[in-house]
Amino acid sequence: MAELEALRAAVLAALDDPDAAAGVDAVGRVCRACVRLLPVDGAAVSIMSDAQNRETVYASDAVSVALGELQFSLGEGPCFQAYATGGPVLVPDLAKAAAPHWPVFAAQVADYPVGALFTFPVQIGTIRLATLDTYRTTAGPLSAAELSVALQVADIAALALSGLAAGDDSWLDEDGRWLEESSTMRHRQVHQATGVLIIQLELPAGQALSRMRAYAFSHDRPLADIAADIVGRRLLLVEDQG
CATH class of the missing domain: 3.30.450.40 (GAF domain)
Structure with a gap:
């Protein structure tokens, strides 16, 4: 073609x-x-x-x-x-x-x-x-x-x-404009929140992320919002929360 x-x-x-x-x-x-x-x-x-x-x-x-x-x-x-x-x-x-x-x-x-x-x-x-x-x-x-x-x-x-530069985490919208808040930035905050839970709950990374996903699902909230609250110390997940 x-x-x-x-x-x-x-x-x-x-x-x-x-x-x-x-x-x-x-x-x-x-x-x-x-x-x-x-x-x-x-x-x-x-x-x-x-x-x-x-x-x-x-x-x-x-x-x-x-x-x-x-x-x-x-x-x-x-x-x-x-x-x-x-x-x-x-x-x-x-x-x-x-x-x-x-x-x-x-x-x-x-x-x-x-x-x-x-x-x-x-x-x-x-x-x-x-x-x-x-x-x-x-x-x-x-x-x-x-x-x-x-x-x-x-x-x-x-x-x-294969042409993406190493570490390039920008993206474009459908009009070719750079987005001010990319999904990567929101996902980076999820990774930061995962790190917080690893320390707070003494969990492996996979389990920490699963705990955060379960909390977001059970409270009908976006994962990115939960991550922002954890990083901003507005939310503390404890052992019995899911």
């Missing part, structure tokens, strides 16, 4: 740009092209290493941002499944899908205008480093040809990510 080759060429050109923002902009190009090439309404790319570390590099729209934040808050969702298994997670009809891997996310995502979810692992060789997360507002599967395009877009996303 000519547009895929044009996208690949544009990403390669961006990688030669010395501007520090070029790598993130290349990821943005991939997400925007994904929405043009596939029957989806939004796309995002998130770097991952495990359930405790997930950062959105670029999201094409507000719903994609919200879906990413929801998955990070809960520690479950199709992006975690795709990253763990190394295969695509295709949910053509979210309302009818059985989601044994992420039941809480499946229940809460019903509040969003999402009819289908398609998530693809992004990797360089055998190294898995991110996911390409897409959604559509109406239910419906991807055809074999569309699935092939999606997998090629995921490969180009891997190419784009």
Whole structure:
């Protein structure tokens, strides 16, 4: 497909740009092209290493941002499944899908205008480093040809990510503007709050984050807000809180 080759060429050109923002902009190009090439309404790319570390590099729209934040808050969702298994997670009809891997996310995502979810692992060789997360507002599967395009877009996303400078934690909105408060900044506060709980409750990092997620879920509050309260010493979690 000519547009895929044009996208690949544009990403390669961006990688030669010395501007520090070029790598993130290349990821943005991939997400925007994904929405043009596939029957989806939004796309995002998130770097991952495990359930405790997930950062959105670029999201094409507000719903994609919200879906990413929801998955990070809960520690479950199709992006975690795709990253763990190394295969695509295709949910053509979210309302009818059985989601044994992420039941809480499946229940809460019903509040969003999402009819289908398609998530693809992004990797360089055998190294898995991110996911390409897409959604559509109406239910419906991807055809074999569309699935092939999606997998090629995921490969180009891997190419784009290779151009990100080490430690670059900025991202762009759908208009190419730098966001003043990126998801990375909010996630950094979650990591800080996790550190506080490690000391206060003498827990391993994974259990500390799980405790914070459980508290946020049980009190119907965003994880980022709970983290801000812990870091700001407005909230103290004790042993019997969940």
